[in-house]
Amino acid sequence: MNGRQIGDVILDLQNISLRFGGVKALTNISFDVREHEIRAIIGPNGAGKSSMLNVINGVYHPQEGRIVFHGEERRRMEPHMAAMQGIARTFQNIALFKGMSVLDNIMTGRITKMKSNFLEQAIHIGRAQREELEHRRKVEEVIDFLEIQHIRKTPVGRLPYGLQKRVELARALAAEPSMLLLDEPMAGMNVEEKQDMCRFILDVNDQMGTTIVLIEHDMGVVMDISDRVVVLDYGKKIGDGTPDDVRNNEEVISAYLGVAH
Amino acid sequence: QASEQFIGLPSYRVGAYAAGGSGIYGGWIDYMALVNERDGGVNGVKLTWEECETEYNNARGVECYERLKSKGASGNTVFQPLSTGITYSVLDKVAQDKIPMVTIGYGRTDASDGRVFPWVFPMLTNYWSQNTAKIKFIGAKEGGMDKLKGKKIVNIYHDSAYGKETIPLLDAQAKKYGFTVVHIPVSHPGNEQQSQWLRVRQEKPDWVILRGWGVMNPTAIKAAAKVGFPRDKMVGVWWSGAEEDTIPAGDAAKGFIAAGFNVAGANYPVVKAIQDNVYKKNKGNMEDKARIGSVYYNRGVVHGIITVEAIRTAQAKFGKGKVMNGEQMRWGFENLAIDSKRLKELGAEGFMPDLKVTCLDHEGSGKVKFQQWDGKQWKVLTDWIDADKELVRPMIEESAAKYAKEKNITPRDCSKEG
Amino acid sequence: MLYREAGQFKATYAADQQIFPIRQDRIGIQLLLALAFVAVPLFASEYWLKAIMVPFLVFSLAALGLNILTGYAGQLSLGSAAFMAVGAFASYNFMLRIDGMPLLVAFALGGLMAALVGIAFGLPSLRIKGFYLAVATLAAQFFIVWLLTKVGWFSNDSSSGVITAQEMVILGYRFDSPQAKYLLVLSIVAVMALMAKNMVRSSVGRAWMAVRDMDVAAEVIGIRIMYTKLLAFAVSSFYCGVAGALYAFAYLGTVEPEGFNLDLSFKILFMIIIGGVGSISGAFLGSAFIVLLPIFLDVLVQDVFAGLLSPSIASNMQLMVFGGLIIFFLIVEPHGLARLWQIAKEKLRLWPFPH
Amino acid sequence: MTTTTHHSEAADRYLTVNNIEVIYDHVILVLKGVSLEVPKGRIVALLGANGAGKSTTLKAISNLLGAERGDVTKGDIMFKGTRVDQMTPNQLVKRGVIQVMEGRHCFAHLTLEENLLTGAYTRGISRAELKQSLEMVYHYFPRLKQRRMTQAGYTSGGEQQMCAIGRALMAKPEMILLDEPSMGLAPQIVEEIFEIVKDLNQSERVSFLLAEQNTMVALRYADFGYILENGRVVMEGDAKELAANEDVKEFYLGLSSAGRKSFREVKHYRRRKRWLS
Amino acid sequence: MQFFLEVLIGGLLSGVMYSFVALGFVLIYKASGVFNFAQGAMVFFAALTFVGILELGVPFWIALVLAFGAMVLLGIGTERIVLRPMVNQPPIALFMATIGLTFFVEGLAQAMWGASVRGLDLGIQDEPIEWMMEATGIGVSKFDLFAAGVAAVLVTALALFFQYTRVGRALRAVADDHQAALSIGIPLQTIWRIVWAVAGFVALVAGLIWGARNGVQFALTFTALKALPVLILGGFTSVPGAIVGGLIIGSSEKLAEVYLGAYVGGGIDSWFPYVMALAFLLIRPEGLFGEKHIDRV
């Protein structure tokens, strides 16, 4: 259907287990993500989907299991290292920087790419100033892409929920990530807005070749846009495959989908 | 328009030191009111004053200094900050602006050397003098200075520049008289002294010197009672020797001794005169009249007497009935002499020591009395006790010389002053 | 119609990223600077310069420093006065012990010492947050003052622990008139304020704010929390250190360690909260409020109400009014005077329409 | 202007919002004259895009705007014949109106069970009754019972949403203002929640005003609907009628005349036509 | 050994004194998430009001009730004038508002009752218990024991109140999220009045006990300074934490001053408690018993 090529496995999670005290958030989960694909994670509430994303970008450290990213086994890693390696994400409960404007929020997304040090920035001539403009240009591209020009200077706290979600996506995109983790990007949107969001996600995936891991409860969306789906329930993996495989999996139907959709 | 002599009062009536401040400023203002009411001013020159709230804060003090500087007909003619911190903060400024600064019983000790500090007058007694008098008092109690040998004195001090100032002096005296001295600091504010007093008990000293400040004083007295240290073996500095320091300690304070360059009591003629001439006309400054005659109040009266007498002295030289400027006032302070005859005329005999200021010696007296708290009020215990000038003076000169060197000041030659 | 953005189109991002993108603001700030550099020294009395403008500027600088740490990076600090003390005592000692030390270098080194101390006491911030972090800075506050009092070397063994700052001489010029002192302080403060503004509108500033607003998310984006927090401590302490040096050299002349007590730290904190947390102009507005208001109230009482009220009541009334006004302003605008000013501007922009 | 024709008896004048205007921060005008009505025992849906002002409307009714520096500057709100716009939220809850806020405001440091118990604060009931209410909520949301001793801050997004709804039920309200109940919930739980809404509505005669993005489900369960856009009501009508309206179908249900379009096939953004702008 | 014990016991008991003030902080923090800077000023105000009333010749118990009444009024006033307009504002703004309150209360106290320093006698001697002194040589003050007893009662009552009552639960809810608490009908105003009144009561008790020790004077506001490390060590949100923190700080501070202080010239009790608290915080960042800070993504 379009030009993008699904490539090799770039992220391989093997036998991941994660516990919080007595709570088993994830039990012995293995799955992989291929380059350029859209990989969905679905499952009932509390299944461990968000925890899974947190494991991928180093916010949580699983007690057991191996994580191989780009062929390298990852030791204990801090989240900012994941960002350096090109993993960006959005959050389920919006995690924008409330005290900053939309533009500044998105600019923070490019922080890993900034080279000038704080002294240069304090004096604000030469490299620091050039850099600031250069990154601003990149950020404006993202802003144009997501069509949020009109709210550029607004403090994010004042935006309605849906727009905040979009700003968060913009922040993640500003980092030009090779892998994008999206935690329920369409929650709280109406159909029209969801359509827009899908379009954005597809375009990012298409045009930039970004690999996407997506958590979403809207089955219409998941089934339509994802290449492969993994299903979690109570921290266990109960299904993995193409949307059609999953849709017809008995266990998935009884645990999550309920009556056939 | 009648001629008026303006006196700026950087006062503090709120906050932690309000209790002391309201007493001192009350007494001081009342005395000036007395001079105005009874005598019609100093040789016809009325005294006027304005307060400026410092909250005992250095920055506010500086602001008050600058604000008061240009007030009144002649500008401010004497600055008395009543806070060592503010004293330091305006030390340089007073010389530039030619306004004498008078610090009675606080401030910079080595400013007693008038050659280096022509504009600063730490009058009556400084901390070092007072401390030697204290040792003299203890010696007398022990039956002679030679009996001090082998004795042990604990110096409980407020852990600050103020508190530390007497340590070198005590050490020198310990060497001279052969007693041991143990210094125990109490950190600000000093409202908890359990550990310090357990140490006192362990040390088993013969005497304790209390160099306290604010709430540290009643706390120390109470803690002494708690560990069973006799209060009549505790000698406080004058910032530990007011009603404010003993009343909160309740019964525990009975027997506590403190040094003072003024005494408590409302029976002195000068205080009576204030009652008759000021309060009868409803012009008194104190809201709580019961505090008239308290240590702080009387100290304020002493401030008033010294200020007024300096104006008088200056007028005698520069013209009676004229308003004095800062330089003339400085001369007045530097040539101030209040002998016992004059004290009697003022109604302040025994109330404060006689004094004679010179170019060399801006302290002018160095005498203190010791008073004891009897559970209700302060009772005078001794006559005026002189400081150990031989010990103190060289130390002052040394310290002043160091300052002069640091600041590139050439000390005045006092033989040339007239 | 005076305050309008309309018609001012930004053709380039460079134009949009100026410090003051709106023309009226640019003109305003130029007027303000002209006023500060030319009119004030020409017309202000000695009292105003010495007792009001200089402390106002010095405190503004300290507040600026604290605002970087607390307002921008979100790390609550109650130790600003201690960092000021480090700056003051360090500058004094550099001047004292190194012959021919240039004054401005001594100030910078004083600031640098404060920055080092700031980093040391900032280390716990990697683990401790919010009001709990205040304890680390309180430890700094008490420990530093204790150390300066205890170790005589810092005050050149003066018997009272007090230091007297050296004269201010730069390239042979003696800054001793009130005007000269004021201009020196003003220049330093203006330059440092500009640098602060530049930092907070660049990526360091954004990193600070990100850490403040949501540190987990900040880390996920790739911000190194440790570096960012410690940098905030260092820069903030540097500002406080320089402010401390100016406090000693240009304002009081003579300082003692106890002068840099907790009260002063709180005062600086009050300034940024009243002025506006996370705003450069807020530091100045807050400093003006906290420094000037009590003086204003006192003058008012002395001049207008003298004799009407007993002096103690009058003094205590001042305190009550001061407290009341703090509350009043917070109720009107919890985000401080700077925000109030912003809203006023926004209203002005809409004027004469209400919305 | 809004003369609702479908219910005429006076007893049905239950909750009415008359032409209210809301301003945030003294400068941001958000609602520009919104009127609506919820008859007793009905479910009314409030639909609209992001930022249309749904949450603001609900907060204006439950009087939670003050806490966000928002003000109702015009119009009035009546509940059972009395004006309620000056009442505190506490008084409103005592009268039976409670709001479930958008974004799962649970008390993070309280356990789920404690969260639920706070819901019954205004009732001041005995332990036994409390237990009974608790069981009722646990019956609706078994997942909460499982995790009852966990601090709410540590539970998943969906669990928090259930907790917020359950907590409101503990107050035994007559009228619930539900703000985006389906957000972040798994599909079958969304169905469950709406079933619960229906159940409460039918068995206990609880009325609902629900702000929802999930228009499809909302219109299925609601009796009546309002569509809000840019702070104005642009359309209102019977739920069934609304669902059949072509515009609504296209813009809110994602249905075109050709049936549901795949999300993958949507090719352009912002093709919308607006009733008002 | 005996000396060690004496220092230890003395320290523990003085730690209890700090706890009284820390408790006031905990109450308000726990119930509104506000760090109440004015707690020290409230202690001062309460004690001064009590003594002031006493001086008018009012009997002890009636004065106590009247002083408590004054604290309740202060609490209601604070809720009405300061807190109500600031619902849902960031904690830092509320914190600042309490600073304004501090100035106001300090000014009010001294404007009403004057600045003079007063004594206060509760009728319990601050002297060692004789038989104990004789038997073991260790001095334990009667007054300190009395204070410890009062503290134990207060803490137990308050801890139970918070954990197990409807209002207690509501208080904790309010601290977490003002707006959500409002939305389920918790009457913030009533809640805050209750809390401030209780905190006022605790301030009164603290004021009486500290006042009886050091006199009723402005310095009572400084007691707050001693309470801070206690508060932080125990955790802002824990009533028992206030006591345990007090015991740890009190004893370690005294032991340090006696045994370490001598080596560095003493006076280390100004900063030692803070360093001590800091050391604990590095292990448990939310204090010993404080609620863990929840931040999740």
Ligand SMILES: Nc1ncnc2c1ncn2[C@@H]1O[C@H](COP(=O)(O)OP(=O)(O)OP(=O)(O)O)[C@@H](O)[C@H]1O
């Ligand atoms: N930091 C944590 N501490 C304790 N428990 C946690 C933590 N993070 C997650 N959990 C628990 O792990 C389980 C899985 O949570 P997670 O947030 O991953 O669910 P989810 O699949 O994203 O659910 P939802 O769709 O509702 O968002 C939940 O029961 C949650 O309570």
Ligand SMILES: Nc1ncnc2c1ncn2[C@@H]1O[C@H](COP(=O)(O)OP(=O)(O)OP(=O)(O)O)[C@@H](O)[C@H]1O
């Ligand atoms: N506290 C606030 N301060 C300023 N503006 C606000 C505030 N809250 C909301 N707004 C503005 O009010 C408008 C309506 O917001 P509201 O939250 O009511 O929308 P909504 O219809 O509930 O949207 P969503 O579906 O995204 O929740 C938005 O434009 C928003 O920017």
Ligand SMILES: [Mg+2]
């Ligand atoms: Mg989740």
Ligand SMILES: [Mg+2]
């Ligand atoms: Mg909403």
